[in-house]
Amino acid sequence: MKKTAKVVLTVMIILSNLICTNMVKADDTNDDGPITNDIIKNESWEAAGNQLPRVSAGAAIVMDAQSGRVLYEKNAYKRSSIASTTKIMTAIVAIENGKDDEDVIVSKKAASIGGSRVNLKQGKTYKLGNLLNAMMLRSGNDAAIAIAEHVGGSVEAFAEMMNRKAAEIGATNTNFVTPHGLDDPQHYSTPYDLALITQYALKNEKFCKIVSTKSSSFEGNPINNTNEMLSLYPGADGVKTGYTGQAGRCLVTSVTHNGWKIISVVLNCSTRSVRAQSSKILLDYAFGNYKTYDYLKQGQQISEVGIHKGLYNAVGICSDKDISIPLKKDEADRIKVEYDIPKTLEAPIQKGSRIGTVNYILDGKVLASADVKATDNIRRKDFYYYFDRLFKTWARLVHQH
DSSP, rough: OOHHHHHHHHHHHHHHHHHHHHHOOOOOTSSSOOOOOHHHHHHHHHOOOOSSOOSSSEEEEEHHHHHHHHEEEEESSSOOOOOGGGGGHHHHHHHHHOOTOOEEEEHHHEEEEEEEEOOOTTOEEHHHHHHHHHHSSSSOHHHHHHHHHHSSSHHHHHHHHHHHHHHHHHHOOOOSOOSSOOOTOBBHHHHHHHHHHHHHTTHHHHHHHHHOOOOEETTTEEEESSOOOHHHHHTTEEEEEEEETTTTTEEEHHHHHHHEEEEEEEESSSSSHHEEEHHHHHHHHHHHOOOEEEEOOOOEEEEEEEEEBBBSEEEEEEEEEEEEEEEOOOHTTTOEEEOOOSSSEOOOOOOTTTEEEEEEEEEEEOOOOOEEEEESOOOOOOOOHHHHHHHHHHHHHHHOO
16 A cells, blocks of 8 residues: 555656646747748748738738738637737736836735746836836736736736727727736637737837837846747837747737838747748738728818808818728729718818718728818808898999999
8 A cells, every 4th residue: 555655646746747847838939949030031931922821820810000901811700818919918008007117016926927037026126117128028927917916906907907908999809817818718819809909009109119129138137029020020020929838829920011011910839930930921921912002191182072151162071091901903903982971061161070981992891991071161151241242242333333
């Protein structure tokens, strides 16, 4: 019996060690070695072409950052674990609700979290801005918790803030439980929602500056961005990596080329090389097959609408925003423009008032739309107007005689 007990105990110790050894780590960058330029330039990969690309990622999407048009999708609306790509939302909520120079005191909970860390010390004070850099570059889970507790008061309250922001953005198939993204069955998103969140975040200059930084320092130590695409893909300027055992290798990338910015998301890749390869293939496909067509400029007059009983017979109309749409060549030939505006308007008209909408439609689907607004103030012909006209007519007749 004693011998059997010893054997059982030994087996339990071995299993325990194996479990500890294989505990989920977020953004462990050493699982399959460094990625080199040779890998990203490998010509054997499927590059740009008319055929939809095939990638090894479990789920993926490519989105135009301005219009939100989806250029490629694979399981893009399926709920998935998203690992540290969670920190995109953590960062934007913190940026919008905090200031860089605020003091953050690290709790025991933050200092003791596992996975990717920047080794924060319990009880020590750090600046919020420095913690944001540490979280987004080095993917520090301890920094994420410290930020959440400071901005939200607790991890749970901060998660509620994240979920409110997700709903506001339109990421309705997303639920956040933590600010770091370690595996939790109730913590999930989709490639489409992640792209929407990223599209929103990239409108913030501070966020853009952080996620485009290749290297920095934290507490006197150098920290390098875990996002391999910043060094491997021309024009890459963001955004965030992720890894857990359940989520696999994840990567959200933003690239700007000739003023056109697109977002790619790949989830559940087997290795860093695969996620880099998948991202590269999708970006090549988008840039190789689409070009942006500029249709409207904000504030530029596009037409006129007649005015009834106005001091002028017509008023100019303009778009309230720029309209640029990425299209394939054959799609550009099929685009239809539809204005939903009245034929005439009743004076008075106030400058900037909404007149109607303009829609750009491809094969029955609205790709982009904008409000149409008045370019000028148009007064109504009132009693004084008609009296003035009558008086001037009378004076002219008297002068003629």
